[in-house]
Amino acid sequence: MTGSIHFFKFCFFAALFAQDIVEDEKKSPKSTSYVLQKTAKKYFIGLPLRTDNTEAHTAIPAHWGRFYSENVLAKIPKRLNGDVLAVYTEYEKDHTKPYTMILGCETASLDEIPEGLVGIEIPAARYAVFTSNGPHPDALIQIWQSVWNGDLDRSFTADFELYPAQFDPVKNPQAKVFIAID
Numbered sequence: 001m002t003g004s005i006h007f008f009k010f011c012f013f014a015a016l017f018a019q020d021i022v023e024d025e026k027k028s029p030k031s032t033s034y035v036l037q038k039t040a041k042k043y044f045i046g047l048p049l050r051t052d053n054t055e056a057h058t059a060i061p062a063h064w065g066r067f068y069s070e071n072v073l074a075k076i077p078k079r080l081n082g083d084v085l086a087v088y089t090e091y092e093k094d095h096t097k098p099y100t101m102i103l104g105c106e107t108a109s110l111d112e113i114p115e116g117l118v119g120i121e122i123p124a125a126r127y128a129v130f131t132s133n134g135p136h137p138d139a140l141i142q143i144w145q146s147v148w149n150g151d152l153d154r155s156f157t158a159d160f161e162l163y164p165a166q167f168d169p170v171k172n173p174q175a176k177v178f179i180a181i182d
Helices: 002-010 056-069 138-149
Strands: 021-027 033-039 042-051 084-089 099-107 118-122 125-131 158-163 176-181
Touching: 033 176, 042 056, 042 084, 056 099, 084 118, 099 118, 118 158, 125 138, 138 176
Parallel strands: none
Antiparallel strands: 021 033, 033 125, 042 099, 042 118, 084 099, 084 158, 125 176, 158 176
């Protein structure tokens, strides 16, 4: 667990859900390659943080630290798996304005939401899915910069980072970034 906390202290940004349909691979002139994927409706419970990209470089790593130090995963009922998700939602406008980042996991329902956590329903949607390849968190930062500077027609509804249960920032640093598109 100490390795996870260490990783998240240095993580600039920290999403995915299984059982999705991959359409095809694309490469934008201004971004790294991605695949298009449709996802089913999901239930998600986690620890919220309201922030923006001017303070995210300090707020988000601190939020990851809180997530692990308070053992938030153990508080979430009806988890579907061991994956950790970072969901970016409630955008005021786009990536330059405030948004909510929620750390948690996919659940079977929203029937029980522990105090201090939030539950959201993520509607079925279409995503551009990027896979980080390379040292963490540098590869993830590169994906986000590519998204911000790219030409995706983003919906700004809910974006995700997925850290699979077997994720390790040194030995297995691969994560996925799902960007909701219109």
